Amino acid sequence: MGYLLGLCAFALFFLSDLNDWRLARRELKLCFPLGGMLLAVGTVLEARRRTPPVSGWLRGLCLFLAAAFLILLVYTLFFALPAEASYGRPGEKRPACTTGVYALCRHPGVLWFAGLYVCLWAAFGLPLWEAATLSGWNVLLVWFEDRCVFPAVLEGYGDYRRTTPFLLPSRRSLRACLRGN
Numbered sequence: 001m002g003y004l005l006g007l008c009a010f011a012l013f014f015l016s017d018l019n020d021w022r023l024a025r026r027e028l029k030l031c032f033p034l035g036g037m038l039l040a041v042g043t044v045l046e047a048r049r050r051t052p053p054v055s056g057w058l059r060g061l062c063l064f065l066a067a068a069f070l071i072l073l074v075y076t077l078f079f080a081l082p083a084e085a086s087y088g089r090p091g092e093k094r095p096a097c098t099t100g101v102y103a104l105c106r107h108p109g110v111l112w113f114a115g116l117y118v119c120l121w122a123a124f125g126l127p128l129w130e131a132a133t134l135s136g137w138n139v140l141l142v143w144f145e146d147r148c149v150f151p152a153v154l155e156g157y158g159d160y161r162r163t164t165p166f167l168l169p170s171r172r173s174l175r176a177c178l179r180g181n
Helices: 002-023 031-047 056-079 083-088 108-124 128-153 157-163 171-179
Strands: none
Touching: 002 031, 002 128, 031 108, 056 083, 056 108, 108 128, 128 157
């Protein structure tokens, strides 16, 4: 049941992006937050009934890292860029965010998401195949955003694509992120 909710969440994320790219329907702007809630509920349902593969101090470390990845993910999606413009006004042009964590790579949330789900596997026993599959859906989502949605709605995205790595940071992008540029 939890994994099915996760798949439904990603369907809503794709619909949210399609809405931003082509449809621009105000009533569909709730797809992203609803998808986030479904993903969270599905993850909790899957993780709470499992046995974690690690215990003791190692489990504590995984819990700490999971919290850190969750904080980074929330920060990246809702505070590092203007959330209202990004999620509340579908189809409106807006500038590409190229600084802070978005100087690290074009889709840093994918890194935090994958880290979070690996830690949830270790600390709570979330099925590893599920963590990998949901992370794979996340990569497909950002590929769609990177190729279709963002070039159409984010001003300056072409230049950003030429200067900033897609998913894996480079030395140059790491320095730009740490410099705040």
